Amino acid sequence: MLIRLTNSRVLRNCNIFGEIPAYIWSMKNLTMLDVSFNKLVGELSSTIGAERLKFVFLTGNLLSGNVPQSILRDGNSVDLSYNNFTLKGPLDCQDNLNLNLNLYRSSSKENNSMGILPCLKNFKCSRYSKCMHVNCGGGDITFKDENNTKVLYEGDGAVEGGTAKYYRNDRSMWGFSSTGDFMDDYDLQNTRYSISLASSNLSELYTTARISPISLTYFFYCLENGSYTITLHFAEIKFTNDKGYSSLGRRIFDIYVQEILVWKDFNIEDEAGMAQKKLVKQVPNVNVTSNVLEIRFYWAGKGTTRTPERGDYGPLISAISVVSYLKPCTNGGNARTIYIVAGVAVGALCLTLFILAILWWKGLLRGKRGRQKGRDMQTGTFTLKQIKVATDDFDPSNKIGEGGFGPVYKGHLPDGSLVAVKQLSSNSRQGNREFLNEMGMISCVQHPNLVKLHGCCIEGDQLLLVYEYMENNSLAGALFGRENHRIKLDWPTRLNICTGIARGLAFLHEESRLKIVHRDIKATNVLLDGDLNPKISDFGLAKLDEEEKTHISTRVAGTIGYMAPEYALWGRLTYKADVYSFGVVVLEVVSGKKNSYAPSDSCELVDERLRYEVNGQEAEVMVKVGLLCTNASPSLRPTMSEVVSMLEGRTPVPDVAVPEASTHLMFKAMRDVHDRSQKQSLGGSQSQNVTTNITFCSSSTPGHDLN
Template sequence: MLEIRFYFAGKGTTRIPDRGVYGPIISAISVFSDLKVCSSGKKKGTVYVVVGAVGASCLVAIILVILWWKGNLPGKLRRKRDVKGLDFPKGTFSLKQIRAATNDFDASNKIGEGGFGPVYKGQLPDGTVIAVKQLSSKSRQGNREFLNEMGMISCLQHPNLVKLHGCCIESDQLLLVYEYMENNSLARALFRHENNQLNLDWPTRLKICIGIARGLAFLHEESRLKIVHRDIKATNVLLDGNLNPKISDFGLARLDEEEKSHISTRVAGTIGYMAPEYALWGYLTDKADVYSFGVVALEIISGKNNNNYMPSNSSCVCLLDWACHLQQSGSFIELVDETLGSEVHIEEAETMVKVALLCTNASPTVRPTMSEVVSMLEGRMAVPNTLPELSSYTEDLMFKAMRDLRQHEQSHRFSGSQTQKSTSIQTFSSSSISENSSYENP
């Protein structure tokens, strides 16, 4: 005879199968190992063992169902630990509200796809239009970006930073709710996206450039928290209905610790926008954002993507490389987007080019602060006459590597080989790198 003892502890479940009080619930099981021979033989003993095993299995299943119902399974416990102690904004949404707003994440409401998940358009019952960023629930990287973005942007308010309405943490979902930006990203407007209906004239481009600079000046110098964004690029600048720029995507942002001159960190960002000292050695200061801004400013002027543009009649490997050569020859006007025609203000364009090249200087100490950039773009401060030496760019390891790769590609005359190499260059140069990827510093 197998003796199994159940220990009862108070009330049972209050939810299954219907709301109420049932019980008692079993809190522990003990099995005595001293078997006694039953007079009815082995057959009856076997029945008791089977019944006991089935009963124990049913009990475990009921306990697991209760734990799942209350959200206390290991996966959910881990998520609770991840978000424990975070001071969330007042606007916390339920998953039911988000599903209703986005029509259950309908594909027709999808307005973008980021490195950590899709973005959906939605509308709240009061008529407020929102953008819902859905982070991957299967990735610890998604957890980290969620916490980072919540911690950074929830305490920042500025006209040139995207506004966070709130968040949702429910079931296996991690959702961030932002203000909806009617004109999507700056990249879509600049780089002739097939669905883009915008035509950015010169005054609008100058306004956008100054707006981005103001947002970064706030992050670096004016906010209570001094923040390095680390991933400034055209896709992370959104445009509202009046084409005002707003910096978004703070998932990779870092606090700029005042007691240190820099932060040594693993590289995270987008190739083509990262400052040399940061991409090569992980040396991070707010001057890394200044460099990225300079690249974006060149893209605004030219309407060309830094990573995908390679002048056919020169040895330059990207937009920034080409801009440096044009500046040395004094023909910077070739940088200006040809679709703008004669409406370009030449002096303003020249100032923007000089500021962009100053921001992308190979030496971080030469780069201006973002408040100085704002002053120069608004004409309240003269642009220094010192221009970057051409040699500092030709010796730049990133340019040299890209140049060598392009020369190697041109040495192969087979079309199949050329196609394969071109694809690898474009894919590599436009990829986004996170802290948790397998990227290794050169």
């Protein structure tokens, strides 16, 4: 590009060889020199006589030697990135001046970290990260990823300066380098190269973006070496979809990852199909071998430059996500510190709650507890007075459910947040046992697909557990509730629900420090939040899985119709009992019916309310997974991590051989018990115990709970 403006010389990307002529630096009226992206060599003149020179763009050459101090003047914009200069450290950085100076990779590439961190001498990483998330051109926001996990995207929208800009986030170990000036926008200040869309249907992550006139490089340092998946988020928010002048713009640029061209002539609008629509592109298996990752967006002079306005060209990026391919995401040292502090806090809460429960169990807190004044709700304990205020003294209109051992109420805390209050009977040994079990289990494990326990109240004869409030109640209510209370669950939502439950169980069985068997997985114990994301609840019957033992022999507890045969008949408990229960839930979700057994054709099992919106291939996978999990033999059931992989399409589902229930002893015995319990219920004596070795408890929930 050869441009000669008054007092400006722009010879960008002209394939120029040799040295910069000395006379250039003595031109009295020269205000801008742009000779970037050529093949210039040699050293710069030690004396710069061009007194009016304000903009110097030398990026992308082979220039060497020292950086003359006379070019680093207050108020200048100087870009020396991608060269071979010899830097003198802080002297060249000129942090004390009001100077836009970009030294990114301006020195020899022998030291990789020094290239991207030119002003840090003898830098060494004190910690290493496995993932980073950046909201380009916007503020800090929390955004749900493809797994419906909330992720914090750190923003750089407040970073001032665009021309020759080098920015580094020392806390989270990432930054960017921006090169060039929108020369025809009549803006010599260029205080900010970020744009936003005032109103649209886009989520917040896509309504802001960072732009650059020539080259924009995001760099991430102190990453653990290994394989990473890069997710790039785009939305063309400068152009429109109408037939007006604003729809005529064309933005075209190239994308490099680790200096390798991955997309040439990339056009956001063409890729997305329209303007102002989100576009997500992934680059898998990116190798990081020197703890540094670079993603570069480069404008090669293609597309429009003045449509709809001057300066509407160059690369644009909304957000970037960098996640380790194999290792857990911890967001580096800062997040690691947060996790450690959170872990200590959670551990302290667990210990506090458990000690309180034991003291109450021993009777040491009875009588005294009622005289205590209100406590801070952040401690995890609530007074009975606080609970009564929150629930309007347990007003029946706030009752949202009925558990096996007591009602559940909706509560309003003084800060405006909603909670669910579970009331257990202290006169029942089973209620006491469930209360202790629930506190000891769920307060010590945290996962996006497990319901969160906020605290408890132990006062007088009251045992109360306070949970996060789930707006859409239970999965059972959504599927089987009264017609006017049911929620229309489309096919993608049902798949997401099953996958979420599987992730929660995989965490309990395999990933949590405490390996836990839930023992009562069923549709009523899966709650749905405002976005219909599933959360496993009710840990009153949960057991710790003793890994050194093949199984636990225990008193049978759970719900008929969901219990694995080997557990219901002989009390042999392993995590495979949860797998069986999960399989039953999957078949219920697919069919929309309680405790469904699959016919020969999986299509016949799919809920008729879904009609033609079902993805046939996904439905087949779901049914196969349900059948595989409900296999009569525990050894043939998959682990929950394998189930997650199957549901996400990463692992094929093996063929399932379904035994005839009528000929299989265990299924026959299970059906006999179930039939007897149904007859007992129809006979009007549901609250009475059945004359078998298994004791039934009264419950208003689907199925029959065993205590």
